[in-house]
Amino acid sequence: MRRYNDASSDQLSNDSKHVFTIHTDCLFDSKEKKFLKDTSITINPKTGLITKVYIRTQPLPASIAAPDIDLRGKCVLPGFVDAHTHIFLHAYADTPALNQMRDESLVERVIRATNHARSALLAGFTTYRDLGTESAQDADVHLRNAINRGIIPGPRIFCVTEALASSGGYEVRLENEIGGARAPRIADVCDGPVECRAAVRRRLGAGADVIKFYADYRKRALRFPASTWPGCPDVAFPPEQPQDERNPSLLLFNQEEMDAIVAEAKVARAPVAAHAATAEGVAMAAKAGCTTVEHGFEDMEGSGAMEAMLEHGTIFVPTLAVAELFIDVKPVLAQVKKAFEHGIRLACGGDTGPFPHGENAREMELMVKAGVPLEEVLTAATLHGWMACGGDWCGRRFGWLGEGWAADLVALDGNVRRDFQAVRKVEFVMKDGRVWKRDGSAVGMF
């Protein structure tokens, strides 16, 4: 580590005085997908960037003096990126989605989101790609800004405000809207390429980092509605599963509309995330040039969907953690392994919110369970997360520990290669060169 003894007013020297070094003996390199020994990382806290990464050739003393940090004996990785979250949602097991979106006040939702941000950061998630406020309008923009301004602790957020959907495509369904009983909107509605372009422009103007649209959705919920209130009788003889589902996912946009959304987003250097449950929706979203496809639960065999993702370099975010809440996850896990073997890039995004923030690591555990190699899962949860956020369009590099990249890192108590449960034993968290957790306890919070 370089030290400056003179009191030079030169800015570079001045900054360098504050530089400190983190020493590791087990460091995950998310580009090489391997663990490095005896590596030290020099950080400039003023820029929050890594200035140097080097392999030590000399042994270190047993104890390291401040401000340097000793993380030897721990497993050190880039800060985790959860590539699919909803910071304004909390566990559906506590409160169903309908009640959260319709009944909770905006104030309560913002306060909850503030807690969620803290939980995520302490769990080692230094970045959230947050894919929709679910009726909290554009509140994600202002939550993101509050974190960026240092008002509250939390992950670096890339948000979408509202997702785009076609008319009647993605709504909170109420059977009685007489007398003004209305649910707040959960999508920015657009039909046809011209309106689709306008909707992208509205979202960007509102402050979105990422554009999200619903390639498909279960839009015919009121055809055979579920019994959602006490005493409501169930409808008799709904269509039988699985040939004719009660409320199947159906396409919301045609190819021309999807193409228009992606083209308009690209003009503004914004990445695009597409919700697509059906194989057809996955293939169309990939062809349109979306950065990521979310979910992809339906069997893609023989549909050309995987081939389309591979051809267009689409990142697949399979959201296994939310899948296990609602569906038999076995075929979904098998499909993720197949996608990996095809060479499709994966990113870890749990669709976190419907299950608790802070439990984000569940997605990594399920990817390992699917049979994706551990180093690939860790890359999906770090470097590929950055790519899902737009890569260099983000304006900051994170998800890899190298010179010029953000000093976002976590240290685990345990060797993740021997026991993957170590991803939940987060001892140390740094974001942008600032320590938020040390020796397993929060630091600098209020």
Ligand SMILES: [Zn+2]
């Ligand atoms: Zn989602």
